[in-house]
Amino acid sequence: MDIRFEKTSCPKEKPESSTLGFGKFFTDHMFMMDYSREEGWHDARIIPFGPLQIHPACTALHYGSEIFEGLKAYRRADGKVQLFRPIENIRRMNNSAERLCLPQIPEDLALEVLTTFVKTEQDWTPTANGTSLYLRPFMFGNDETLGVHAVHHATFVIIASPVGSYYKEGINPVKIMIESEDVRAVRGGTGYAKCGGNYAASNRAGERAEKKGYSQVLWLDGVERKYIEEVGAMNVMFKIAGKIVTPMLSGSILPGITRKSCIEVLKKEGYEVEERLLSIDELDAAMKDGTLEEAWGCGTAAVVSPIGELCYKDVKYTVNEGKIGAVTQKLYDTLTGIQWGKIEDSFGWTYQID
Ligand code: PLP
């Protein structure tokens, strides 16, 4: 597809790496293309980063027809820039689109526009340790009518943001509160899709947790409030009595690409990994009898993030004396090693730009 390029007339100063944080700065350009049932995807363009003009009746604003993805471009030591498993993000985006009745983007087209955009903005990929260029593709329905129906017009956008660590704690353990009132998603709903509405529904519990000094909440299932699901912005894994246990993909949690990668790394390292239902009672017992050896979250933004404290119904449990455990550290080192090109990518997960 032809991609029109309109270069910015006022390039921005790049931020100092120590000030990056997460999602505060944006690059000079953004990618956009439009969809209509008659024309399909058209008018692909890379244009100066700036506000979008949308109709006040836009479907996304009223009925939440919005999906997004998150992946990163990493600067290797040799200066080249690479992506991590981008095809997985593209496939998940199309699954999310299917759930929300948004249009599919053919995989080769999605990869083409993504890599063309990253090439344009690659100078923004920071070099400092642990930093990267976070890519946020998103799609929204923008029919200009208040009728509720599958969308006929949509817009796909990619923006990019140089980032440091997601949590202020960095690689240090975070504190997570187990939520026993609100639920995030139910089977048959949109939990497995990466859509904005899931996050909007999470905010109330997230706020409550933050006020109590916790980074995020750990969700229980929406029907029985009995089974562990995932954390606000990451999947979750536990080491219980020597085995790795992670909630199975039941339809209500996001099929994380970091989760999938962690499982593949762990299996290669010879660990037994159980993807299954894990009840809060089982976890509670393991916290009490000391068989919960490690807990961590995993996600693109969060990378591999050790959990040092879990709080359930106001009872606090310290995990591994509040320190990062050996498996968590190994996973962090392996994944970040592959992502930043510091160790050999024996899985074939990296995708070099140029
Ligand atoms: N779960 C939720 C709710 C998330 O927002 C994310 C982040 O994308 C993840 C899990 C981890 O997914 P991934 O590893 O693909 O980034």
Ligand code: COI
């Ligand atoms: C990601 O890790 O890419 C996410 O989308 C998490 C988030 C910041 C909501």
